[in-house]
Amino acid sequence: MKKIHLIFILLICSSLQGQNVKIILKDTFKYRDFVFYNKVYTYENSEFADKRKIVILKNLNKENEDFYWGDTMRSHLEIADLCVSGPFDFVLKTTLDRIRESVYQTPDDKKATTFNQDFKQYCKEIVDSSAYYGFQEFEQSLKVTSVFNNFITIGNNSYEFSGGAHPNHYHNHFVVDLLDGKLIQFGDVFQSKTKNQLKSLLKSKFISVYGKESLIEQFEIAENFSIDKDGIHFLYNPYEITPYALGDPEITISFAQALPFLTSNFKKIVLTHLKSRKPNTKRKKQ
Numbered sequence: 001m002k003k004i005h006l007i008f009i010l011l012i013c014s015s016l017q018g019q020n021v022k023i024i025l026k027d028t029f030k031y032r033d034f035v036f037y038n039k040v041y042t043y044e045n046s047e048f049a050d051k052r053k054i055v056i057l058k059n060l061n062k063e064n065e066d067f068y069w070g071d072t073m074r075s076h077l078e079i080a081d082l083c084v085s086g087p088f089d090f091v092l093k094t095t096l097d098r099i100r101e102s103v104y105q106t107p108d109d110k111k112a113t114t115f116n117q118d119f120k121q122y123c124k125e126i127v128d129s130s131a132y133y134g135f136q137e138f139e140q141s142l143k144v145t146s147v148f149n150n151f152i153t154i155g156n157n158s159y160e161f162s163g164g165a166h167p168n169h170y171h172n173h174f175v176v177d178l179l180d181g182k183l184i185q186f187g188d189v190f191q192s193k194t195k196n197q198l199k200s201l202l203k204s205k206f207i208s209v210y211g212k213e214s215l216i217e218q219f220e221i222a223e224n225f226s227i228d229k230d231g232i233h234f235l236y237n238p239y240e241i242t243p244y245a246l247g248d249p250e251i252t253i254s255f256a257q258a259l260p261f262l263t264s265n266f267k268k269i270v271l272t273h274l275k276s277r278k279p280n281t282k283r284k285k286q
Helices: 002-015 046-060 090-104 108-128 192-210 255-261 264-277
Strands: 022-031 034-044 076-085 137-148 151-161 168-177 182-184 225-228 231-235 250-253
Touching: 022 137, 034 137, 076 090, 090 137, 090 151, 090 168, 090 182, 137 225, 151 225, 168 225, 192 250, 192 255, 231 255, 255 264
Parallel strands: 076 137
Antiparallel strands: 022 034, 034 076, 137 151, 151 168, 168 182, 225 231, 231 250
């Protein structure tokens, strides 16, 4: 296995020579014969940032002082792509490819090259236009964030900052059934006929934690959800229903609370899980 990984690293590195992209491989999650790991591309572009800073400081006659434009001093790129090794079938591979393309908007074999070229061109344009701001930080990642039964949740985290009052970020979740490799949709977990009751429960839990005055938009069910051993988590991104200052509101319901809203298939899985967690209260005979 180590030999295969070494060959893989050499092939990738040789294909990216001259691109100033650093690559790190990290194992993130192992399940049976599957190994999910991150292939991390990092790129620091100090050349254009330093060049622009020198020009600005020279114009200001403040060569020995730090000067900030757009609240950020560097251009930094980091892409953490999710890969998997193991005897996975075509369906799982297709699902992962769909997730990655929806996030990165580019085919896997061109990802590092595309991001690096676009990012470097952006930084060069900032210098050429003599802008006093615009260098940016950008991070995008896909990784396994939680596990429940045969389901994994893949989290997509994105962070971007190019100046202003604060950075921007968002998180999306993708739940995958490893038994058949398919992406789990909201309707695979929750009954459509109980959606209003589920909405009422979630809204009530939200208000109890964040307060009714925190809502800037009408409350809706977040179809951005993850599943782990403790229950189902509904995540809202900044500005989705609350001000940026509240961050990423998350509402969690236990499996016991979720039972009335679950589809019959998913309810069977949850009931089996709940039964397995119950302690054995029967006393052994003396």
